[in-house]
Amino acid sequence: xxxxxxxxxxxxxxxxxxxxxxxxxxxxxxxxxxxxxxxxxxxxxxxxxxxxxxxxxxxxxxxxxxxxxxxxxxxxxx
Numbered sequence: 514x515x516x517x518x519x520x521x522x523x524x525x526x527x528x529x530x531x532x533x534x535x536x537x538x539x540x541x542x543x544x545x546x547x548x549x550x551x552x553x554x555x556x557x558x559x560x561x562x563x564x565x566x567x568x569x570x571x572x573x574x575x576x577x578x579x580x581x582x583x584x585x586x587x588x589x590x591x
Contacts, residue, residue: 516557516560517557518554518557519578520550520553521546521549521550521553521582521585525585528589531589532589535588539588542585542588545581545584545585545588546585548581549578549581549582549585552574552577552578552581553578555574556571556574556575556578559571559574
């Protein structure tokens with residue numbers, strides 16, 4: 514099974530323009546996006562290498578990514 518990233522633009526394609534505008538004009542939102550991207554890159558990097566990582570650490574990263582995604586979604590729909 515191929516390992517793929519989860520870019521926020523692909524998670525919410527219907528909100529592409531709002532995402533772009535909020536990233537430009539809302540520092541708090543931009544920070545959320547940056548943290549989401551960094552967390553997603555960490556997960557992808559760990560999944561695509563042979564470096565051992567504990568299930569609990571990977572689970573923690575994935576829960577954080579989900580939490581960030583939900584926070585982003587909350588701002589997009591408001």
